[in-house]
Amino acid sequence: MKTTIYLIRHGLTAANKEDVFAGRTEEPLHPDGAAQLAEVGERLAGCGISRIFSGPLTRTRQSALIIGELLAVPVEAEEALTEIYIPHWDGLSKAAIRTRFGPEYPTWLENPAGFCLPGCETIAAVQKRAVAFLDALFLAYPGQNLLVVSHLIVVRALFLHALGRSLADFREIKVANGQVATIVRDNLGGIAVEL
Numbered sequence: 001m002k003t004t005i006y007l008i009r010h011g012l013t014a015a016n017k018e019d020v021f022a023g024r025t026e027e028p029l030h031p032d033g034a035a036q037l038a039e040v041g042e043r044l045a046g047c048g049i050s051r052i053f054s055g056p057l058t059r060t061r062q063s064a065l066i067i068g069e070l071l072a073v074p075v076e077a078e079e080a081l082t083e084i085y086i087p088h089w090d091g092l093s094k095a096a097i098r099t100r101f102g103p104e105y106p107t108w109l110e111n112p113a114g115f116c117l118p119g120c121e122t123i124a125a126v127q128k129r130a131v132a133f134l135d136a137l138f139l140a141y142p143g144q145n146l147l148v149v150s151h152l153i154v155v156r157a158l159f160l161h162a163l164g165r166s167l168a169d170f171r172e173i174k175v176a177n178g179q180v181a182t183i184v185r186d187n188l189g190g191i192a193v194e195l
Contacts, residue, residue, distance in 0.1 A: 001143045001187045005134060006044065007158060008149045010055075010063040011037040012177040021097060023090035024083050026058040036178035037063045041070035043180070047145055049073055053137070054149040055081035063178075064149040073147075080133035081150040085121035113167035123167055127157035134158060138185050158183070162193045 011033025015022035029037070049071055054064035056077040068075040089097050089104075097105045108115050116122050130150070137146055150158075156173040160166070162183045173195070175181070184192040 003138050003185050004145045005183045006147045007181050009155050009175045010059045013059050020093050021089045025091050028058050029062045037066040041067040049147045050144045052147040053078050060149050080129045083151045084126050084153045112170045130154050130158050131161050
């Protein structure tokens with residue numbers, strides 16, 4: 001028996017287009033992002049998805065609700081799937097972050113696994129909460145097909161864990177807005193990943 005989790009990064013936002021760190025702001029989908037997710041929903045129509053889970057922020061909830069409406073499947077918002085917490089960056093362009101906060105952004109780019117600021121979340125912490133949530137889904141819904149909608153950082157962290165790779169490889173995982181990937185677990189605990 002196999003349990004399949006379809007994992008999607010939320011649709012395109014204005015912040016994605018403008019190189020802004022949206023963080024935990026309530027950034028909505030751009031109209032192009034809404035169109036992306038409608039196409040994703042059509043592609044997933046025959047996959048037998050029984051439940052949809054999303055992060056609580058507007059862009060992930062909107063993404064999940066577009067698909068949920070197309071598939072007639074309920075959507076549940078889950079805090080474990082929310083974006084990383086780096087509050088003083090929220091809503092700033094990446095250029096502004098560099099200007100205001102000196103070496104923080106270059107460190108984030110060059111050594112994301114080692115990135116650690118007081119009062120902020122690390123990628124390891126994001127991975128821990130997201131993996132715990134996915135593990136709970138695998139236990140609670142054996143043999144079902146589920147959909148999870150989250151953020152780039154969360155999705156990357158989940159795939160690194162599923163692939164048995166280090167967080168040092170964080171930048172090597174490429175995930176586009178609206179991209180569909182899968183994590184499949186069999187009843188013996190075997191994992192198959194498709195990016």
